[in-house]
Amino acid sequence: MKIYFAPLDGVTSHIYRNAYADFFEGVDKYFAPFISPCHNPKLKGKEIKDLLPENNNDKVRLIPQIMANNAEYFVKGAKQIAEMGYDEVNLNAGCPSGTVVPKGRGAGFLKDTYLMEKFFDEIFEKLDMKISVKTRIGLTDADEFEEIMEVYNKFPFEEIIIHPRTRVQLYKGEPDMEAFDMAYRISKNKLSYNGNIFTLEDYKEIESKYKINSVMLGRGLLRNPNLAEEIKQNKKIEISKEKLRKFYDRVFDDFAADMSSDKHLLNKMIEMWNYWSYATTDQHKCAKMIRKAHNVQKYRQAVDEIFEKFI
Ligand SMILES: Cc1cc2nc3c(=O)[nH]c(=O)nc-3n(C[C@H](O)[C@H](O)[C@H](O)COP(=O)(O)O)c2cc1C
Incomplete structure (x- = not known):
């Protein structure tokens, strides 16, 4: 089974990916958070920076992702991606954000199957x-999904990664396994499953039901960075405190070197600890300790205390 690291915009940038790949095993492909090509001839500097092969270490096999509903923009962005040396591009047809859906992008792309087909014809x-x-x-x-799958079936996708939730479900509640079952029955393309795999047991349930080649893990891998390796080895593997601390410090140091202000850095670390706090014995308290650390020195003290008392 191949394991994919899900794209999480604002979290799994090249900084996180590189650090992760240096410390942990088991991930076969990393999907980059979406970029949005527009009328401009070139991608934004920030978008290029995250994708440039020299900014992604050799252990990171990266698949860039584009969010667009305009075929011309998609093609333009994909060609720049190809020039960087990539041979695959992924389309984001799932982002639930209120800023993109009304414009027919992300999950909004799914609302009109006629336009979807035209878009795919062209790209x-x-x-x-x-x-x-x-x-x-x-x-x-979920009733919309059969018609959407029929469109996908008309084209030779490398694979279709299904996160079985509607846009209105955001990331809450249980994934809709009936919808995934239907896709599994009728898909002419290779499928990958994504959603709520947080433990080895969650993975085993999927593996026992479906003959698929890959699963994609997002929040589960952020909460437990060993999850990919656990799946590969089919056993729980503890991470030593020392290794975890080194990894968290590496992520902090690399973000610190990349960011213009301590305020941005601390906000980034608050976001990280929303996931990392799951590895502590008191998730809410630890996340709060990080939120209350208003400068870098206090942040370091909070992390020291968390490692002393809660990990
Ligand atoms: C903060 C955040 C950012 C995300 N950014 C992206 C993105 O850029 N592209 C994408 O396809 N999905 C994005 N997602 C969705 C995840 O890739 C994934 O589908 C979702 O978290 C469900 O998988 P999980 O239960 O394994 O976390 C994002 C999710 C979150 C929570």
């Missing part, structure tokens, strides 16, 4: 690279 004709898609199951109702 498959104009691009000479592998195209995969990461998709939700609809905007408001």
